[in-house]
Amino acid sequence: MSFEVPPDAYTRFMGRYSEPLGAVFADAAGVSEGQRVLDVGCGPGALTGHLVACVGVDHVCAVDPSLSFVDATSRRFPGIDVRTAVAEDLPFETDVFDVTLAQLVVHFMTDADRGVAEMARVTRSGGTVAACVWDLGPNERGPISLLWRVVRELDPDAQDESQLAGVREDQLVRLFADAGLEDIESSELTVRVRYESFDEWWEPNTYGIGPAGIYVAGLSPERRNALRERCAAVLPVAPFDLEATAWCAVARV
Numbered sequence: 001m002s003f004e005v006p007p008d009a010y011t012r013f014m015g016r017y018s019e020p021l022g023a024v025f026a027d028a029a030g031v032s033e034g035q036r037v038l039d040v041g042c043g044p045g046a047l048t049g050h051l052v053a054c055v056g057v058d059h060v061c062a063v064d065p066s067l068s069f070v071d072a073t074s075r076r077f078p079g080i081d082v083r084t085a086v087a088e089d090l091p092f093e094t095d096v097f098d099v100t101l102a103q104l105v106v107h108f109m110t111d112a113d114r115g116v117a118e119m120a121r122v123t124r125s126g127g128t129v130a131a132c133v134w135d136l137g138p139n140e141r142g143p144i145s146l147l148w149r150v151v152r153e154l155d156p157d158a159q160d161e162s163q164l165a166g167v168r169e170d171q172l173v174r175l176f177a178d179a180g181l182e183d184i185e186s187s188e189l190t191v192r193v194r195y196e197s198f199d200e201w202w203e204p205n206t207y208g209i210g211p212a213g214i215y216v217a218g219l220s221p222e223r224r225n226a227l228r229e230r231c232a233a234v235l236p237v238a239p240f241d242l243e244a245t246a247w248c249a250v251a252r253v
């Protein structure tokens with residue numbers, strides 16, 4: 001899944017959730033001072049910022065296939081080692097990181113088994129591999145779950161994100177077990193985001209980011225307006241808070 005989009009637009013869309021998620025995810029993965037850590041699929045740096053705060057910029061590496069995100073992350077954290085790469089082919093030697101993390105990335109990998117195996121390869125024996133993915137299965141607890149629910153009401157044939165790798169309970173655990181990872185611990189991570197107006201929620205959905213944004217951007221003006229109206233009827237009256245929950249798996253190499 002390509003994310004060649006303006007970093008600022010991503011930040012207004014998903015960054016609102018992934019910035020606070022990064023804090024709880026780094027904590028769940030046990031990131032602490034002195035460790036050398038890798039952020040796989042860093043985007044514009046939501047998790048990266050928390051990692052830099054924990055271990056210092058010299059101890060953080062990051063990769064992402066999106067050139068605009070690599071550029072944004074390197075500008076945001078001067079001196080950081082950030083490279084253009086995919087999880088499935090990490091440009092690092094074996095056994096070099098203490099902790100390797102992927103926040104909201106596994107479901108976008110072309111080959112999630114290979115991506116997780118690569119994360120394990122670059123992590124030292126006894127080190128930690130961690131991943132989290134929004135709960136986009138039947139519980140519908142992701143940030144864009146409400147949008148997809150309304151889309152399906154209006155367009156039952158729409159292809160949502162509920163079939164992607166890792167979005168359902170225990171799928172991350174199975175991916176980790178298949179990669180030979182040990183002592184796998186699973187948990188749920190929840191964040192809360194405030195919206196001052198309906199349009200603050202709606203507008204980022206029109207930026208064409210990720211599967212939901214691409215779907216919305218491809219609608220005719222009439223159908224997009226019908227979707228907007230229905231979402232406005234379903235959401236609480238502004239201002240409102242929304243919660244989003246991600247599956248998280250943390251394991252030892």
Ligand SMILES: C[S@@+](CC[C@H](N)C(=O)[O-])C[C@H]1O[C@@H](n2cnc3c(N)ncnc32)[C@H](O)[C@@H]1O
Nearest residue numbers: 003018041042043046066086087103104108109
């Ligand atoms: C939802 S964003 C998450 C970005 C960031 N980790 C965050 O939490 O905001 C998904 C990211 O995965 C990246 N991505 C897509 N396919 C990938 C792959 N095969 N390997 C690594 N990253 C990938 C995208 O470029 C994008 O930056």
